[in-house]
Amino acid sequence: MNILLVEDERKLADAVAEGLQGExxxxxxxxSGEDALSSIRRVHFDLVLLDVMLPRRSGLDxxxxxxxxxxxxPVLILTSRDSIEDxxxxxxxxxxDYLVKPFAFVELVARIRALMRRNLxxxxxxxxxxxxxxxxxxRTATRGGRKLELTAREFDLLxxxxxxxxxxxxxxxxxxxxxxxxMRYTPLDNxxxxxxxxxxxxxxxxxxxxxxxxxxxxxxxxxxxxx
Amino acid sequence: xxxYTNVRHRLTLWYVAVFGLMLLLFILGATMxxxxxxxxxxxxxxxxxxxxxxxxxxxxxxxxxxxxEEYHNYPQSILLLDxxxxxxxxxxxxLLRNNKLQGRDLGGPPFPGEGLASYxxxxxxxxxxxxxxxxxxxxxxxxxxxxxxxxxxRLAYSSAPIEHGxxxxxxxxxxxxxPALLLAGVAGYRMARKALQPLDNMAQRAETxxxxxxxxxxxxxxxxxxxxxxxxxxxxxxQRLQNSFETLKRFTADASHELRTPLSSIRSVGEVGLxxxxxxxxxxxxxxxxxxxxxxxTEMVDGLLSISRAxxxxxxxxxxxxxxxxxxREVVAxxxxxxxxxxxxxxxxxxxxxxxxxxxxxxxRGLANIVENAIKYGPGASCISILVxxxxxxxxxxxxxxxxxxxxxxxxxxxxxxxxxxVSRSRQAGGSGLGLAIAKWAIEVNGGSVSLQPGQHGxxxxxxRIPAASSGVT
Numbered sequence: 001m002n003i004l005l006v007e008d009e010r011k012l013a014d015a016v017a018e019g020l021q022g023e024x025x026x027x028x029x030x031x032s033g034e035d036a037l038s039s040i041r042r043v044h045f046d047l048v049l050l051d052v053m054l055p056r057r058s059g060l061d062x063x064x065x066x067x068x069x070x071x072x073x074p075v076l077i078l079t080s081r082d083s084i085e086d087x088x089x090x091x092x093x094x095x096x097d098y099l100v101k102p103f104a105f106v107e108l109v110a111r112i113r114a115l116m117r118r119n120l121x122x123x124x125x126x127x128x129x130x131x132x133x134x135x136x137x138x139r140t141a142t143r144g145g146r147k148l149e150l151t152a153r154e155f156d157l158l159x160x161x162x163x164x165x166x167x168x169x170x171x172x173x174x175x176x177x178x179x180x181x182x183m184r185y186t187p188l189d190n191x192x193x194x195x196x197x198x199x200x201x202x203x204x205x206x207x208x209x210x211x212x213x214x215x216x217x218x219x220x221x222x223x224x225x226x227x
Numbered sequence: 228x229x230x231y232t233n234v235r236h237r238l239t240l241w242y243v244a245v246f247g248l249m250l251l252l253f254i255l256g257a258t259m260x261x262x263x264x265x266x267x268x269x270x271x272x273x274x275x276x277x278x279x280x281x282x283x284x285x286x287x288x289x290x291x292x293x294x295x296e297e298y299h300n301y302p303q304s305i306l307l308l309d310x311x312x313x314x315x316x317x318x319x320x321x322l323l324r325n326n327k328l329q330g331r332d333l334g335g336p337p338f339p340g341e342g343l344a345s346y347x348x349x350x351x352x353x354x355x356x357x358x359x360x361x362x363x364x365x366x367x368x369x370x371x372x373x374x375x376x377x378x379x380x381r382l383a384y385s386s387a388p389i390e391h392g393x394x395x396x397x398x399x400x401x402x403x404x405x406p407a408l409l410l411a412g413v414a415g416y417r418m419a420r421k422a423l424q425p426l427d428n429m430a431q432r433a434e435t436x437x438x439x440x441x442x443x444x445x446x447x448x449x450x451x452x453x454x455x456x457x458x459x460x461x462x463x464x465x466q467r468l469q470n471s472f473e474t475l476k477r478f479t480a481d482a483s484h485e486l487r488t489p490l491s492s493i494r495s496v497g498e499v500g501l502x503x504x505x506x507x508x509x510x511x512x513x514x515x516x517x518x519x520x521x522x523x524x525t526e527m528v529d530g531l532l533s534i535s536r537a538x539x540x541x542x543x544x545x546x547x548x549x550x551x552x553x554x555x556r557e558v559v560a561x562x563x564x565x566x567x568x569x570x571x572x573x574x575x576x577x578x579x580x581x582x583x584x585x586x587x588x589x590x591x592r593g594l595a596n597i598v599e600n601a602i603k604y605g606p607g608a609s610c611i612s613i614l615v616x617x618x619x620x621x622x623x624x625x626x627x628x629x630x631x632x633x634x635x636x637x638x639x640x641x642x643x644x645x646x647x648x649x650v651s652r653s654r655q656a657g658g659s660g661l662g663l664a665i666a667k668w669a670i671e672v673n674g675g676s677v678s679l680q681p682g683q684h685g686x687x688x689x690x691x692r693i694p695a696a697s698s699g700v701t
Contacts (some may be wrong), residue, residue, distance in 0.1 A: 104524055151536050179526050180563065186526060186662060187562055187599035216511070217518025 001116065002046040004024045005032050006036040006062070007078065008054055016049070017107050026113070032056035035088070047115060049108075052079040060093045062108060067094035069078065074115045104170040106219060113167075127162040130224045132203070132211060134162055144207065153178070154199050161212070163223040170219035196220055235419045237530045242415035254400045261396055265389040267366065270353050273367040276310060277351070283380070284314065284323075284418055291347060292322040292378075294676045296503040311365065311383040322378065331359055332383050336453045342370035342379050356383065363387070380412050425454045429461070441469040485527060485660060489520040496520075530661040537668040544586040544672060552579045552615045554587065558594045559613065562602065570608040573598075577615025581622045584696035585673040593669025594624065596662040597677070597689045601628035605686070619673075623694045629686040638679040642667040653671045 003025050007013040010031075017027040028045070030036040031055045040048065052059040053132055063075055066175050077090040077098040090098045127134040131144045139155055141143075141148040150158065156178050161169060175181050181188060196212070204210045213221050267700035283295040292314055313333040314323040324330060334356045342352050352368040364383035371378050425448040436443045444465060450498060500513035505549045536542050552575075559573050561600045566573050583590075601611050612627045633648065645660040671676045675693040682688040 029548070102521075183592055185592055185595065185665075187565070187595045191562055191564050198564075216515025217350050217522065218515070224264075 001047075001129060002028070003047045003112070004028050004030060004036060004039060004043075005049045006033065006054065006059065007049070007051045008032045009051070016105070016108070020109070020112075023109055033059065033062040036062060040071055040073065040224060044164050045116075048073055048076050048111060049112075050074045050075050050095070052077060060089060063090075063093045063095060076111055076115060079087065090186045094142075104172060104218065105169040107170050107173050110169065110173055111169060123139060127159070127165070129162060129165055129211065129222060130209070132162075134159060142181060143203065148202050150199070153195060154202070158203070161220065164221050164222075166221070168219045168221040173219070184220060187212055235416065235423055235554065238423075239252050239412055239416040239421040242419075243408055243412045246411045246415075248441065249403070251409060252434075254397065254404070257400065258393060258397050262389065262393045265392060266386070268365060269365050269384055269389060270388070273353075273365065273382050273384060274369075276350055277367055277371075277380055278501055280310075280382060281381065282367075284380075286373060286376075290293055292327065292373075302521060309384055311358075311385075313380070314380040314517040315379045316635055317377055317379055318368070323673055332363075333358070333383060337379050339370075341366040351530070351686060354388070371632075372636050379424050391696070422454075425449070425458070427457055429454075434462075436465070438472065441465060441472055477646055481660075482531060485645050486524065489524045489527075493517050493520045495552050527661065530665050531644075534661070534664060534668050542589070542672050544589065546584050546586055548582050548584050549587055550579050551583050551624055551693065552577045552593060553613055554583075554594060555613050555624055558591060560596050562595060565599065565602045566611065568601065569605070571605055571612065572601060572609075573611045575615075577613075577624075578617070581617050582696040583622050583673075583693040585675075585693055588695070589669045589674050590675075593666040593673075593677075594626075594691065596669070597626050597691065598668035600662055600666075601626050601687075601689070604628060604630040606630060617695060618692070620695055622695045624691040624693070625688055626691070627682045627686060627688040629682070629683075629684060632681045633679060633687055642677065 001024070003020060004019055005013055005020075005027055007016070007029070008031050013029050013031075016027055016125050020027045023081075028039065030039055034057065036050070038127055039045075050059045050063060054062070059077060063077070066069070066073070066075070074096045075094065077095040078101055079098060080101040081092065081160065089116070096115055099108060099111060104127070125135070125137050127136065133142050134155075135141075135158065139152075141155060141158060150185055157174065160174065160178050171189050174192050179188060179192070196214070200212045205214055211222055213223065251624045261325070263547070280294065285293060285295065287293045294312070309327065310325065311518055312323070312325040313321065315321050315337060317337060319336040322470050325335070333652050334354075338676040342350060350370060353368050354368075356366045363386045365386050366381055369380045371380050376528075402618060402681050428448070429445045432443065432445050447458045447462070448457050449455045450459065473679060496513055496516050500510065504515070536665060555575055557575070559575055563573060598611075598613070605611055609629040611629075612625075614624075614625045614627075616622075616623050637648060641648065644664040646664075647660055668675055672693055673693060677689060677691050679687045680690060
């Protein structure tokens with residue numbers, strides 16, 4: 001999977017590239033809009049990560065150019081401005097998604113995965129991790145043959161963690177995907193923490209092997225092995 | 228062209244110009260009146276003279292018409308001596324011309340009806356004529372019969388004395404104009420200067436006021452006149468500027484302090500972590516701890532950005548109409564978990580039909596911060612009551628907790644950025660110090676207000692007041 005990262009901030013670009021390579025993606029760096037356009041015309045990319053604030057030509061400009069010339073590669077916009085107008089502008093210009101800086105790396109990975117997944121077949125009806133099974137149709141969760149008594153929110157939370165099994169999910173992602181809030185704010189973070197604590201009690205409380213782990217400073221992850 | 232940018236000069240100039248114009252109009256009017264009066268007097272004297280002359284006219288035995296001039300040994304008027312007189316037959320045959328005429332023609336051949344024209348119901352006819360040498364005369368014609376012979380008597384005086392008199396009168400008046408104008412100019416200039424003096428003083432003071440001494444005020448000389456009012460208005464403006472400047476200064480100081488706290492912990496955690504070789508487990512912990520602080524910083528910057536956007540009036544609202552109770556229920560459903568953890572109960576009641584017209588996402592955030600505050604500072608196992616009710620054109624959402632009642636002098640302050648009643652306590656509770664400040668802007672950008680009152684059962688009552696949606700608005 002080949003990703004073009006258009007970002008003039010060298011330090012950030014290097015960190016993101018290294019992280020994405022760690023996730024198994026091939027990453028090409030491009031420091032400016034012009035450079036990016038010529039790369040896109042020469043090489044096939046599966047995805048473009050495009051910073052809006054680029055020197056000389058803005059990212060939106062570059063994006064407009066790409067779309068006009070029929071380049072339909074998926075584009076994820078990175079913007080440090082989070083006003084709604086900017087988002088709308090970005091999506092109008094033909095972006096597939098946007099992410100506001102400073103973003104959590106895990107969230108970037110999740111977005112990339114979502115964009116790549118778009119054309120894949122529908123999700124399975126059950127999810128499994130070790131002795132944990134989630135029946136999505138019946139909305140039941142069982143672990144070690146025993147049914148877990150989960151509230152609706154807890155089930156949604158567990159389902160999202162299962163879908164991203166093995167990857168860390170941030171509080172921002174949970175706020176948006178599980179709590180369906182457009183804006184993340186402090187009280188909600190506290191709610192998420194409490195909810196995770198409760199889910200952990202039900203999920204791991206009686207079991208030797210813990211599945212739900214907190215990655216300090218980043219978020220939460222569901223996986224079998226200890227980190 | 229010279230441009231008078233100085234108000235004082237312009238005022239004086241206008242004053243002098245208007246005064247001068249009025250003076251000239253007055254002189255013109257007075258002169259005309261004087262001229263008319265003198266002319267009338269002269270005609271009047273001429274008519275009297277004609278009547279006198281008629282009595283003195285007689286036909287001599289030889290058929291010549293004579294005027295008994297001896298009568299004038301004691302002239303009544305100097306004018307009589309200057310009299311021009313001509314007597315004609317109605318057909319135009321000259322019967323007599325006095326010496327003053329020196330044989331010259333007075334008024335030419337008679338025109339039809341001359342001397343019969345009605346002059347104040349008497350048959351005197353007045354007109355202006357000019358002698359062959361250019362002398363201007365005021366002429367009276369009258370038909371008078373001596374015996375059976377009708378005679379046309381013409382009698383005239385030179386109008387020169389009138390013109391002379393009027394000219395003298397005008398020159399006398401005109402002579403007074405320049406000193407009068409000068410006097411008016413000086414007086415006007417002084418008056419303007421005195422009237423505008425407070426303005427000069429204000430300008431001088433205003434020039435010295437800078438951001439560092441906004442506590443200065445403009446001098447008010449007379450609080451009741453226009454300039455005094457202006458000074459007062461400007462002073463009020465200065466007061467507002469000073470207030471916002473001070474808020475800004477305090478905010479900048481607070482913000483840098485607040486931002487420095489996570490920064491310094493990131494730094495020290497990083498530095499200590501690098502001091503000696505650690506296990507991967509320890510490194511993970513160190514980086515995680517640094518990231519936690521980064522999250523805190525990000526939240527703080529996001530919050531500040533939201534508030535400063537609101538301050539700058541850059542918030543774009545997406546207003547919809549929705550039930551206030553519905554919003555409150557939504558917030559409680561979201562945050563209820565936190566209350567549950569503390570064993571608190573949230574009671575919520577009110578009229579579900581009360582709608583507001585606001586940006587739901589923004590208002591949600593504001594209300595969530597207030598409810599979270601109530602949960603955080605309410606004691607465990609206590610009750611939090613939320614009531615939605617209508618007050619006039621507003622929908623009130625009151626959130627009442629049973630926590631410690633906040634002192635009266637702090638009730639306004641808790642909505643300020645970074646204000647904390649007990650610094651260590653709220654830090655431990657995870658507050659960024661912006662929760663209620665954000666709530667305040669979120670409510671205020673929606674046209675509402677938020678205030679803090681003591682609760683009815685002890686504790687605190689946050690009153691959120693949002694304009695009610697007018698019926699018919701969708």
